[in-house]
Amino acid sequence: MVDDGVLIELRGIWRIYRVGQEEVHALAGVDLEIRKNEFVAIMGPSGSGKSTLMNLIGCLDTPTSGSYHLNGRPVEGLADDELARIRNLEIGFVFQTFNLLPRADVLHNVDLPLVYAGVPRAERKIRAMRALEQVGLTEQWRRRPNELSGGQRQRVAIARALVTDPSLILADEPTGNLDSKTGEEILGVFDRIHRDGNSVILVTHDEGIARHAHRVIRILDGKIASDAPVPRSGGRDG
Amino acid sequence: MSILEALRLALDVLWANRLRSFLTILGNVVAVGSVVAVVAIIDGLNRYVSEQILSTGSHTFTITKFGFDTDYDSYLKMLRRRDLTLDDAAALSRQMRNALAVVPIVSRRETLKRGREEASGAVVVGVGEGVEELRTLDIVAGRHLTREDLQGRAAVAVIGEQVREKLFDPVDPIGQELRVGRHRLLVVGLLKPRGSVLGQSQDNVVLVPVTTYAKYYGMRDNLEINIRATSAETMAEAQEEAELLMKLRRGLNPWDEPDFNVFTSEMLYTLYQNLTKGIFGLTVGIVAISLLVGGIVIMNIMFVSVTERTREIGIRRAVGARRGHVLTQFLSEAVLLSLLGGLIGVILGSATAIVLHAATPLPATIRPWSIVIGLLLASSVGLFFGIYPAMRASRLVPVEALRYET
Numbered sequence: 001m002v003d004d005g006v007l008i009e010l011r012g013i014w015r016i017y018r019v020g021q022e023e024v025h026a027l028a029g030v031d032l033e034i035r036k037n038e039f040v041a042i043m044g045p046s047g048s049g050k051s052t053l054m055n056l057i058g059c060l061d062t063p064t065s066g067s068y069h070l071n072g073r074p075v076e077g078l079a080d081d082e083l084a085r086i087r088n089l090e091i092g093f094v095f096q097t098f099n100l101l102p103r104a105d106v107l108h109n110v111d112l113p114l115v116y117a118g119v120p121r122a123e124r125k126i127r128a129m130r131a132l133e134q135v136g137l138t139e140q141w142r143r144r145p146n147e148l149s150g151g152q153r154q155r156v157a158i159a160r161a162l163v164t165d166p167s168l169i170l171a172d173e174p175t176g177n178l179d180s181k182t183g184e185e186i187l188g189v190f191d192r193i194h195r196d197g198n199s200v201i202l203v204t205h206d207e208g209i210a211r212h213a214h215r216v217i218r219i220l221d222g223k224i225a226s227d228a229p230v231p232r233s234g235g236r237d238g
Numbered sequence: 239m240s241i242l243e244a245l246r247l248a249l250d251v252l253w254a255n256r257l258r259s260f261l262t263i264l265g266n267v268v269a270v271g272s273v274v275a276v277v278a279i280i281d282g283l284n285r286y287v288s289e290q291i292l293s294t295g296s297h298t299f300t301i302t303k304f305g306f307d308t309d310y311d312s313y314l315k316m317l318r319r320r321d322l323t324l325d326d327a328a329a330l331s332r333q334m335r336n337a338l339a340v341v342p343i344v345s346r347r348e349t350l351k352r353g354r355e356e357a358s359g360a361v362v363v364g365v366g367e368g369v370e371e372l373r374t375l376d377i378v379a380g381r382h383l384t385r386e387d388l389q390g391r392a393a394v395a396v397i398g399e400q401v402r403e404k405l406f407d408p409v410d411p412i413g414q415e416l417r418v419g420r421h422r423l424l425v426v427g428l429l430k431p432r433g434s435v436l437g438q439s440q441d442n443v444v445l446v447p448v449t450t451y452a453k454y455y456g457m458r459d460n461l462e463i464n465i466r467a468t469s470a471e472t473m474a475e476a477q478e479e480a481e482l483l484m485k486l487r488r489g490l491n492p493w494d495e496p497d498f499n500v501f502t503s504e505m506l507y508t509l510y511q512n513l514t515k516g517i518f519g520l521t522v523g524i525v526a527i528s529l530l531v532g533g534i535v536i537m538n539i540m541f542v543s544v545t546e547r548t549r550e551i552g553i554r555r556a557v558g559a560r561r562g563h564v565l566t567q568f569l570s571e572a573v574l575l576s577l578l579g580g581l582i583g584v585i586l587g588s589a590t591a592i593v594l595h596a597a598t599p600l601p602a603t604i605r606p607w608s609i610v611i612g613l614l615l616a617s618s619v620g621l622f623f624g625i626y627p628a629m630r631a632s633r634l635v636p637v638e639a640l641r642y643e644t
Contacts, residue, residue, distance in 0.1 A: 060556060060636045081560045088558020099553045099640065103254055115243065116558040160557065 006072065007167060007199050008034040008057060013066035015052050015222075026052040027063070028222035034201070036167070039194045041202045041210035041230075044219035051172065053219060054203045058091050058170045059083045071167055088116050092161025094171035098153045100145040100160075106132070107141040110159045117164060131159040134196075135189055151182035158189055162198075169193060172203045187212050241566070248571040251543075252578070262539045263579030265532020266619060269525045270583025270612035271590065276521040277608035278591035280514050282601035287510055297473040298372055298503060301326075301463040301480060305499035319497045322461045324452060326487060327366060330463060333483055336476035338468045339368035342448050344461040350401060350444065351417045357404040361443045362418060364451025372464050375445070380412040380427035387426075388447040396427035398441035418444070421454055434599070477502075529615060532579065533623035540572050540627035551631055552639030565632040572624020573617050580616025584609050 015027040026049045034040055044050040055061035056068065059075060062083070068075045070090060078086070087093075092113075100109045111119075111128035119127070132138045135155035145153055154174060161169050171190065175183030191212060194200045202213055210216050211230060218225040252259040304316050324342055331340035344364045350357040367385055369375065375382075377396070387394050395416065402411045411425045423446065432440035467476035481500055482492055490497070544551070551564055588609075591602040 055637050058556075060640075081562070084555065084558055084560040087556060093556050095640070099549070099556070101550055101553060103250070112554070113557040116554075116560070116563060164558075 005036055006033060007036045007038070007070070008032065009067075009069040010056075011067045013053075013056065013063045013068065015049075015056060015061070016064045025222050027056070030066070030222070030224055032217065032224065032227075034199070037194070037197060037199050039190075039200045039202075039212070039214045041204060041213035041216045042219060043204060043207075043210050043216055044225075045205060048219045049222040050203050050205075050219045052222075054170060054172055054201070057168075057201065058093060059086045084116075088113055089164055090167045092158075092164065092166040092169045094154070094157050094161050094169065094174045096173035096176040098145070098150075098157045098177070100153060100156055102145055104144070105141070106137065106143050106145070106148070106156050109145065109156055110141075110163055112160060113164045127163055128159070131163040132156075134162055134193070135159045149182075150178050151185055154178065154182075154186050155189065158186075158193070162193065167199060169198050169200045170203075171200070173205075174202065175204075175206075175209060183209070241570070244563075244566045244570040245574060247567060248574045251571055252575055258539065259575060259578070262535055263532070263575055263582070265528045265535055266576045266579025266616045267583040267586060269528035269532060270580040270616050271587035272521055272528070272583075273525055273612045273615070274584050274587030274604065274608050275590040275594075276518070278588070278602040278604045279594060279600060280518060281605050281608075282591075282595070282603040284511075284514065285603065286601045288507065297467045297470045297476075299465055299467075299473075299477055299480075299500055300502075301465070301484065302499045302501070303460050305501070316499075320488065321457055322463055322498065323457055324366075324448065324461070326484065327461075327463045329487060330465065330480055330483055334465070334476065334479050336468050336472040336479055338466045339371040339464075340366075341368050341372055341464045341466075342366040342461055343369070343464055344448060344451055344457070346455065348418050348444075350405060352405040352415070355405045357401050357442065359442060360401055362451070363443060363445050364448035365445055366448045368466075369445075371466050374432075376430040377427045378430045379410070380425070382427055383445060383447050388449050391449045391453050392447060393421065393423050393450060394426045394446070395423040396429060396445040397425055398429050398439075398443035399431040400439055400441040401444060402428055416444075418454075438599075473502075525615070529619050532576070533619040536572055536576055536620060537623040537627060539575075540568060540624055541630070543571070544568065544627050544631040547631075548634060548639050548642040551634050552636055552642065555634070555636035556640060561632040564634075565628045568628035568631045569621065569624050572628065573620035576616045576620030576624075577613065580613045583616070584612055587612070 010030055010032040013027050013030040013032075014025070017024040017026055028049075030053065042050050042053060052061065056063055059070070059078075060083075062078075063076055066076065070086065075083070075086065093099075101112070104112070107125065107128050110131055111124040114124040114127060129138060129141065132141055135158050137152060137155050137159065140148060140152065140156075145156065148156065158169075158174075161171075169190075174190070175186050178186060187209060190200055190202065200213075202209065204210055213230055215227070215229050217227045301322065303319050303322055305312075322342075327340055327342035330337065334340065342364075343366065345361050347359055348362045350360045365383065367388055370382065375396075380396070383394065383396060386392070397405075397411060397416070401416075405411070405416055406414060406425075411428060414425050415422050416425060417423070423444070429441070429443070429445070434440055465476060465480055467473040477500055481496055484498055485492060485494060485496060488497060554564065554567075588604050591604055594600050595602040
C-alpha cells in the first residue's frame, strides 16, 4: 500500500456566515484527521454543514477560525491565488451536476486543469487521454458533453479530477443525478480509483453509497456526530 | 495559461456567438472605417491639391476681378467692378520692379473642329508672354508661342495631347489647321501630357496668344493677371507694388479698398486646408461618438456574457484558474472583439476609399498610420470598456459561482 501519512488535519474549524443580522454557524468546531489513501464518506442531512466542510477541504472556501493542514502544510491563511494553485494540483473535484464546459469537447474538459497548471499542449493531450483511459472513455474524446449519457459525463468529470494526479479526489453527491444502475457503475469507478492509491472523500446523504467507503463521518448541526469505520461485509476490498 | 491560449479561447467564444459578436462591434466598425476612409480621402486630396495648386509656381500671385468669399451682395458689388485689361497687364509688366513675369491669362470652353472630327469642351486659353515662367508647359513637338505671335495676333495654337488625339490622330498635328467657331488656327506646337486634376483633363486644351484671343472674343471673359515675383523674399513687396499700381491706374487712393482681388496659391491652399480641417474635425467627432457608443455596447455585452457564464467561471476557478486567468480571459475577449471590429472597419474603410477613388475623380491614398491608429483606438476601447466586466468576473466567489443556476 501507499504511504499513509496524514493528508487532512482540521483543528477547531468554525465557519460562520452572516445572513443579514443573523449569524449562521455552518461549522461549529470541527476536528478531523484523514490519512492518505483513505476512502471516506461524509454524511449528513441537508443544512448539516457537510457541503461547507467539503468546500473548506477543497480550498474553495476558508474557515472563519481554526487551522487546516493539507499534506502537512497550513492552508487557512493562504491568498486566493495560492488556494487556486492547491485546487489545481492537489484536489480533484467531482460534482453532482458534472459541471463540464458545454462548448468544449471531452478532451478539453479533461485537460482544463492542466491548462491552468501551465502544462504544454502536447503533454496535456497525452495526460488527458491517460485519464480518460482510467475511466474507460478514450473513444469519446472528441464528443461534446451533450452527446454523452449522464454516466459518461460523470466519467469525464472523474477523468478531469484525476488528470493532475491530485492528493485528494473530492466528490459531492457524484451519483445524485444518475439512475441507480449508472450510479453503481460510477461508484465502481471510485472503488477502482481508490484501489489505485488515491484518497477519496465522498459527500452524500445516501447510506447505500456511503457503504462503499471505509469510514463514515456523520455531520449534524455543524459538528461531527460520529466517525466510524464501515464494517466490511465481504471481500470487496480484497 | 499563455496569452495565445487565452486568445484562442476568446476566439472560440466569440465564434460561438457570432451574430451577437458582430452586432456588438458595429460601433467600432463605423469608427475605424471612418478613420481609414476619411484619412485616405483627405490625405489623397491634400497631396493632390498641394501638388496641383502649388505647382502653379511658388512666389506667384494672381490679380482677378472676383474674389472667392462671395455672398450674394458682395458678388453683385464685384460684378460692378471694372474688367482687367491687357493694358493693365502691360503697365504692370513695365512698371513693376519686383516681378519676374506678368502674364495675362484668359480662357473659355469651345468646341474644336477639324474636318469631321470634333473635340468638345476644350479649353481655349489666351496666354501672354512668359507663361512658361508660371506653369510647367513642356513642348514635345514644334515650338512655343513667341513674342512675334503675340505682337502679330497670329492665328497659331499650341495644343494639348487630348486635342491631338481627337482631331489629328494619327497625323502629325504640327503645320495642320483646326477650327474654333469661325476662326482657323495653325498648330505650331504640342504640349507634353499633364494628366487630370480632380477628373478634369489638363490636356483638352489649346493655347493661343492672348492678343489673338482678344481679337476673337474681346475681353469680356475674365482676364486674370498672373505675376511671379523675382524671389520668395520679394513676394510681399511685389504684391504691394502690384496693388498700388493697380489702384493708381484706376484713380483710387492708396488707402482705398481695392476694386480687384489679389490672391496667392498659398492663400488658396490655406482656404482649402481650413476646409479639410473642418471635415477632419467632424470625423473626429463621429469617431469619438462611435467609439463611446461601441465601447458601452461592448461593456454591456461583456456583463451579459459574465452573467451567462458564471457557472463556467466557477468551474474554471474550481479546477485551478486564478483570478488573473479569469480576468485575462474576459479581457482578451473584449479586446479581441473590438479589435475584430477595428479590422472589419479597416477593410470597409479601405474598400470605401478604393471604390470612391475608382468611381469618382476623388483621389485617395490609404495611409498605414491611419490603420495603425484605428486598430489602436479599437483595442483601447476593448481594454477600457472590458476591464470592469472582466474584473467583476474575476471577483466572483467560486463557491457561489458553482451554485449559480442559469
